[in-house]
Amino acid sequence: MVRATARDLPAPAREFTFFRFIEFSMKFLLSLVPHRALALLLLLAFAAPLHAADYFVATNGNDNNNGLTAARPFRNIARAALLATAPGDTVTVAAGTYTETVSLLRSGSPTAPITFTSPTRGAAKIVGQVRILGSNITLSGFDIANRNGNGIIVSSDRVRILNNDIHNCSGHGISAFSFDYLTIEGNRLYRNGDQNYSQASGISLYQPVALDQAPGFHIIVRGNESFENDSVVSTQAGGTNFRVGIGIQLDDFRNTLEGSSAGVYRPATLIENNLIYGNVGRAIVIGLSDNITVRHNTAYNNLPLRNTIANLGDFSCQDTDSVRWVNNILVTRAASLNAIFDARNTNSTWDYNVIWGGSLSIAADSTTVLGSHNYLLDPRLTAPDTNNFRPAPGSIAIDTGGGAFAAPTDFEGTARPIGSGVDIGAFETKPDSTAPSGIAPTLATQPVSQTLLPGRIITLSVSPSGSPPLTYQWSRNGAAISGATASAFTLSPIQSADAGSYVVKITGPAGTVTSNPANIAVAVTPTFTLRNPTPALGTLLAVGFGAGQFLSVGIGGRIVASPDGVTWSLAATVATTTLRGIVHNGNLW
Template structure:
């Protein structure tokens, strides 16, 4: 196992050691990287399109990481660049970069399995911030994703998993984990003028098209101020969405009216929505709902479970739920039309106030992660609803989170 270094003031004719680093990340990708190798990128700006094409192994991922979290800034080299950081290999970790995409995506994973994208900032891209296509065994955690989807002619979102494919054998409750991310202000721009459905904070999309039926977990995420839905599960099954907070999304008035939801399940079955907070802002658009559970084109949702969620649209007592199948019920612990009393969301503080009704009103019946979005213990008494678990003091920077369920090898 070898460790290679890249620095903005290095040289691509050097040997990639800590004392004589290469100048570009692309030069490191040309090396015959082997399982367990690590590429450490020093702080600086790198104007290049990077393609990761060497495979790691199950017990020895290849890691490409910024030495200082957020310090290695990867930028598109020209206006013609599509996606900036591209993963086309298996058993790969991408950690700690600040990435701006070109006309495409900031971080683009295609046809790969066992890929971890962790602790990155993906922003101001024409397409998605972090996108995966026909991939499997994915972990996307601790990232901040914002300001994307503005110029791409295709519909994109902040974090997008599209048409997963069964690429590698293995048993786990969840093959894919999207956890502890903050995704905000991803709004489709003028490139799409017709009615559309994207610009979402997080979307699980099109798993039906590839007959993908393995479990996916969306947990401890904060999604706010996006053009589309906060969290959207579309044409996909076996997704568990638990302990997330979605606030004032659906800002895009061209986004399809009947699919407006902070928490949205559209043509998906065997999905579980538990311990989530959805706060809609109907002042932005009258179609906006906290929960959206709808079908279309003759498809009927089956076995969609809604438990212990809180919804609010600014008016006490209004459920703010649109459903044409299996209407979420208060019998299942859901609290409809109740202000969750977030600390100061307009100024970016989404922690729970001491008097929040989200405190101690969740359920552990569908599993729990061990920590919340801040990295603090998830259960302090009975589990809370939303991404935050109330404690006497808050931590601003989420450290590594762990999950109680089986997951992809790390």
């Protein structure tokens, strides 16, 4: 964990981009007529039936038709949007491409919204922007791409955006401001930003305005995929471009920026069961916002690699109160980056998360609770590089989540829990009765090969990690060694017969690992054949070698010489006493 002081921390980046300008221009226009009353004024301005009706749109239609049957559809969605004014009205759009800006100005009721739907997901393609300014609206099943701004803009209450594919927009995929009771669920948001020299997100929520203070979650972002969003921001020091592309961003729910006087937004917000991967920017960013629960999301391989904004963390939380990060999986692109970044927060909680790669940066000015159930381990996802983010058998994420913070269902709608506990991340995994549970044993270091002389003592040892209990069996040359069932194995003293290849097999409830072989060699001890001169030459007491021959000294001062240590001849008799030492080549006998 890295703790920094407030002056070390960058303030949240808040670029005033072209797309933010468009949003504020629309917000200004809405301020001329309070948007809570906008629906009523529009109803008075346009004569329309006051009963629920079904309207149809198709590419072979005509806006002069009445649009009331599939046989006589309108040509444009915008035409149907002008007539669908009564609560409960439904506009069904047939497969095809519709190049238009769609403005949804009419309002339904809380119990009978006006619905715009593509019955087959993605079959009705809108090339342009969808603006939702009426309340109690449901938009479902469309494919939306807009090369000239955001995909969907929301500035109203009680809107549901469901099961759409929003992609290749030059701005945000979905952008909302001045709103309440918004549900964004089941959408796919990808490749937005489109190198537009602004800061774009898959989902961007900015400055909501509370319709009331009723309990429960007012804003829900659930079950979405936000991936490969990317844009270029030309604000790095020296004018060097750097890339961002945030998966999900919540900004200024306190309404303190850019002259807002709407007041702090305190109703609860929920971010759950989302898959966020491959974005060039951060996964989830929360700033100047309060009372938010972030749970059961899986984020994989996000974050930019070559600019300083990476230091703000894959999960980033700044200037907030009461933000709860629980039951999430986060795999950061590189270990050199910050996995989480927490600064200037009060009452924040991080618990029951699996975090792998990157650092945890919690500033000294945050009153943050880092719980005891965070796992800094590889979550062992099934095949993340092919977008299969389910925990594989044996993953630490299975059955280890916090039940008190659990979502009732997972990304696919499967009820939680299935096993003995709730799973961490977006997926609830069905237990495999044949699969081991827990963490499989691993070896960070291996036993070491060595060469020793006989009589020495050698100990081979390992320090594995993995779910207990762990058992050990050492083997030599493939044969198990009786009694060698501990993490360390000692040979004392070692003999020539002990040479061989040693391995240890470690077994736990989640699997087995075998060490690399440690090859133990026992060196051969040098041997000498003692040779004595013939008895007639006396007893050998000392030997020296030099000038190509051996000399020996013995009883009576006799000195004998030998070219090979076998055949000896008398070289000299230098004393009548016994000589007990000799230096031959230096002529000192």
